[in-house]
Amino acid sequence: MIRLLLRDMALAVRAGGGFGLGLAFFLIVVVLVPFAVGPETAVLARIAPGVLWLGALLACLLSLDRIFALDWEDGSLDLLATAPLPLEGVVAAKAAAHWLTTGLPLTLAAPVLGVFLNLPAEGYGWLLLALAAGTPALSMIGAFGAALTVGLRRGGLLLSLLVLPLYVPTLIFGAEVSRRGAEGLALATPLAMLGGITAGTLALLPFAAAAALRVNLR
Known part of the structure; x- marks a missing residue:
């Protein structure tokens, strides 16, 4: 499982779908927002x-379609399905590789980019914690x-339409933790909800994803 994790991390970086593309997009979004809403520091902080x-x-979202696409194209996904490692473990390793090459760099960069948006000093630690948990x-x-979409033509668009509604609870509670932390308000409830959502997805979705892969590989 460790070898699969390291392999996927190396492939993500070589294929251009790793942390570089995500960080560049993140930077562009943060830089453009002040131009759209104005330079008022109070508005930006809020x-x-x-x-x-x-x-x-x-x-x-930018690199989600590459989680299984490269293995599907070269046929290695069929080999992984018959390997001693359970398919649920394969899914978990690939999700972990995606987080290490995309989610973790975004988490570490967010407090730095928060300077562009005049994020209050009290909110930096809570923003980092919320992103690390979410x-x-x-x-x-x-x-x-x-x-679900592996092997489909133009599956990237369908993938975005499928996962965006599922992302909404994490977005709501993650942003709420960050907002309350910046304003000095109580945040135990949204933080517990965010942690519960993450724990639930990590416990259940590897089995659901493995079942979807088995159907697509038939």
Whole structure:
């Protein structure tokens, strides 16, 4: 499983679908927002948590279709399905590789980019915590969507339509944790909900994604 994880991380970087593309998109979103809403620091500070979370979410979408696509194209997905490692483990390893090459860099970059949006100083730590707790769910949900659409023509658009509604709860509670942290409000409830969503997706979706892959490989 470790070898599969390292292999997928190397492929993600070589294929151009790793952290570089996601970070570039994230930077563009954050830089363009002040031009769209104006330079008022109070306005930017108020919308910063939501904008940073939305930018990270959309950046994650860019590389979702590559989670299984490369293995499908070269036939290695069939070999992985017959390997001693259960298909659920394959899904978990690929979701982990996606998070390490996309979600983790976005999490680490978000506080730096928060400077462009005048994010209050109190919100940096909570933004980092919220993204660290929520982005694994984005990668796992994306792996589930990629398993459903693997092998389909123009599956990238369908994948986005499938996973975006599933991303909404994570976006709501993740942005709420960041907003309340920046404003100094109580955040135990949204933080618990965010952690529960992530734990639920990590526990259940590997089995659902593996079942979808078995259907597509028949």
